[in-house]
Amino acid sequence: xxxxxxxxxxxxxxxxxxxxxxxxxxxxxxxxxxxxxxxxxxxxxxxxxxxxxxxxxxxxxxxxxxxxxxxxxxxxxxxxxxxxxxxxxxxxxxxxxxxxxxxxxxxxxxxxxxxxxxxxxxxxxxxxxxxxxxxxxxxxxxxxxxxxxxxxxxxxxxxxxxxxxxxxxxxxxxxxxxxxxxxxxxxxxxxxxxxxxxxxxxxxxxxxxxxxxxxxxxxxxxxxxxxxxxxxxxxxxxxxxxxxxxxxxxxxxxxxxxxxxxxxxxxxxxxxxxxxxx
Amino acid sequence: xxxxxxxxxxxxxxxxxxxxxxxxxxxxxxxxxxxxxxxxxxxxxxxxxxxxxxxxxxxxxxxxxxxxxxxxxxxxxxxxxxxxxxxxxxxxxxxxxxxxxxxxxxxxxxxxxxxxxxxxxxxxxxxxxxxxxxxxxxxxxxxxxxxxxxxxxxxxxxxxxxxxxxxxxxxxxxxxxxxxxxxxxxxxxxxxxxxxxxxxxxxxxxxxxxxxxxxxxxxxxxxxxxxxxxxxxxxxxxxxxxxxxxxxxxxxxxxxxxxxxxxxxxxxxxxxx
Numbered sequence: 001x002x003x004x005x006x007x008x009x010x011x012x013x014x015x016x017x018x019x020x021x022x023x024x025x026x027x028x029x030x031x032x033x034x035x036x037x038x039x040x041x042x043x044x045x046x047x048x049x050x051x052x053x054x055x056x057x058x059x060x061x062x063x064x065x066x067x068x069x070x071x072x073x074x075x076x077x078x079x080x081x082x083x084x085x086x087x088x089x090x091x092x093x094x095x096x097x098x099x100x101x102x103x104x105x106x107x108x109x110x111x112x113x114x115x116x117x118x119x120x121x122x123x124x125x126x127x128x129x130x131x132x133x134x135x136x137x138x139x140x141x142x143x144x145x146x147x148x149x150x151x152x153x154x155x156x157x158x159x160x161x162x163x164x165x166x167x168x169x170x171x172x173x174x175x176x177x178x179x180x181x182x183x184x185x186x187x188x189x190x191x192x193x194x195x196x197x198x199x200x201x202x203x204x205x206x207x208x209x210x211x212x213x214x215x216x217x218x219x220x221x222x223x224x225x226x227x228x229x230x231x232x233x234x235x236x237x238x239x240x241x242x243x244x245x246x247x248x249x250x251x252x253x254x255x256x257x258x259x260x261x262x263x264x265x266x267x268x269x270x271x272x273x274x275x276x277x278x
Numbered sequence: 279x280x281x282x283x284x285x286x287x288x289x290x291x292x293x294x295x296x297x298x299x300x301x302x303x304x305x306x307x308x309x310x311x312x313x314x315x316x317x318x319x320x321x322x323x324x325x326x327x328x329x330x331x332x333x334x335x336x337x338x339x340x341x342x343x344x345x346x347x348x349x350x351x352x353x354x355x356x357x358x359x360x361x362x363x364x365x366x367x368x369x370x371x372x373x374x375x376x377x378x379x380x381x382x383x384x385x386x387x388x389x390x391x392x393x394x395x396x397x398x399x400x401x402x403x404x405x406x407x408x409x410x411x412x413x414x415x416x417x418x419x420x421x422x423x424x425x426x427x428x429x430x431x432x433x434x435x436x437x438x439x440x441x442x443x444x445x446x447x448x449x450x451x452x453x454x455x456x457x458x459x460x461x462x463x464x465x466x467x468x469x470x471x472x473x474x475x476x477x478x479x480x481x482x483x484x485x486x487x488x489x490x491x492x493x494x495x496x497x498x499x500x501x502x503x504x505x506x507x508x509x510x511x512x513x514x515x516x517x518x519x520x521x522x523x524x525x526x527x528x529x530x531x532x533x534x535x536x537x538x539x540x541x542x543x544x545x546x547x548x549x550x551x
Binding site: 038039152153182183184185186187190194209210211212213215216217218219235236239249250251252253254255256257258259260261262263 | 321322459460461463464467468485486487488489491492493511512515516525526527528529530531532533534535536537539540
């Protein structure tokens with residue numbers, strides 16, 4: 001198990017309020033779990049607890065998190081630093097804010113490689129170029145020498161994914177990583193995550209407010225609302241036999257106000273049916 | 279065919295840029311009838327905001343014609359545009375409804391502002407503010423609140439109410455639901471769907487085909503400044519004719535595509551018969 005959450009509760013120590021009340025899941029190597037919820041549902045805090053970067057005054061008040069079999073509650077700052085990047089990596093919504101605007105992106109990714117993999121500058125540079133190719137940046141050499149402002153949102157997110165997987169982590173957390181992107185670019189990034197998962201055995205935690213995004217990539221879905229897990233199960237069960245009212249609302253939103261408005265239930269069912277016969 | 283509230287034809291817009299000119303709109307045409315909702319969909323840089331800004335007289339086209347409520351406005355001077363905007367025939371709802379209300383003004387003050395500009399008496403303006411609140415389904419009690427005391431969904435309705443208070447023939451909504459969460463988005467779309475029953479023409483601009491498809495009668499797809507497709511919403515979704523529209527439909531996350539993607543991801547080949 002590369003990542004295990006057991007009944008994780010997160011408390012705001014300033015107010016004493018528990019803002020996440022019971023999130024549990026097991027993530028095997030190469031598996032993908034999705035967390036769906038609104039802003040404020042606790043999905044980002046849950047991710048942050050896994051990365052050891054909870055904001056000040058927030059703490060895991062009960063339950064536990066194990067990364068690669070290790071309980072993280074007793075980790076020192078130094079041990080967390082060693083874990084992040086090499087075992088677990090993450091990408092977030094606004095890629096530009098995670099890059100230094102005045103340093104070329106290639107140098108920034110090479111620096112991550114150099115520090116995490118303890119290799120020479122030249123080897124780090126070569127590895128960064130390889131990574132750029134693996135995240136399907138069209139011209140790695142060119143991008144290497146560009147500044148963040150010269151790249152589109154989609155390209156920046158590819159650069160951040162390259163940095164996140166630079167030290168070959170086992171888990172990648174993508175927290176609303178495609179939300180700010182155009183839908184065609186979102187599709188490419190989701191494809192890329194799927195490709196990395198298939199080729200390297202990377203396990204994924206995909207977090208989104210959109211059930212359909214999560215459902216594209218993940219085998220298991222957790223629906224969070226106001227800090228509580230309202231429903232959790234295999235993706236098809238959540239999509240086609242939702243039990244909780246809130247999950248039904250998320251699905252109804254698509255059926256009534258999404259493209260699905262024009263795709264009859266028969267289309268959807270037959271599509272799924274076809275797949276089951278494969 | 280009912281009356282056209284907006285008729286745009288052959289619109290060309292260039293922006294001056296360092297190192298040349300950017301062709302932001304290329305012979306774009308779009309018409310919207312009374313009571314009709316038209317979705318304009320496109321990615322970043324496709325020209326959709328330029329189209330909205332040109333229709334509002336904020337950007338000058340290099341070619342083409344714009345007719346609003348039967349009046350040709352293409353050659354309007356700045357003063358004429360200002361007068362037109364004051365009449366409140368066309369209203370514009372900004373991208374971020376949560377930040378487009380003055381935090382220091384009560385709901386009532388924000389709502390009546392466009393009417394006071396027109397010289398309408400304060401008492402009459404307040405009566406109309408109450409009526410428009412009712413139209414967007416909000417409690418009259420909210421009139422004396424500040425934006426900070428309202429939920430995101432309520433603020434969004436106030437912004438739309440402020441646009442409606444002048445009885446516009448045309449409302450242009452730029453990404454009106456993108457900043458809302460699911461529950462509020464459903465309510466906002468429901469409410470926008472009802473609006474046009476009052477005869478108001480809506481132009482709904484978005485990068486999100488999903489939310490546009492949810493309420494639009496027709497969808498115009500903008501790609502690199504060109505309207506590459508302008509057909510009934512169902513046709514665009516079910517049978518897109520332009521290559522870019524096809525890519526857009528294919529990319530949109532839907533519950534149906536979810537299963538297909540997951541199968542591909544799990545290494546199962548999806549056989550097509």
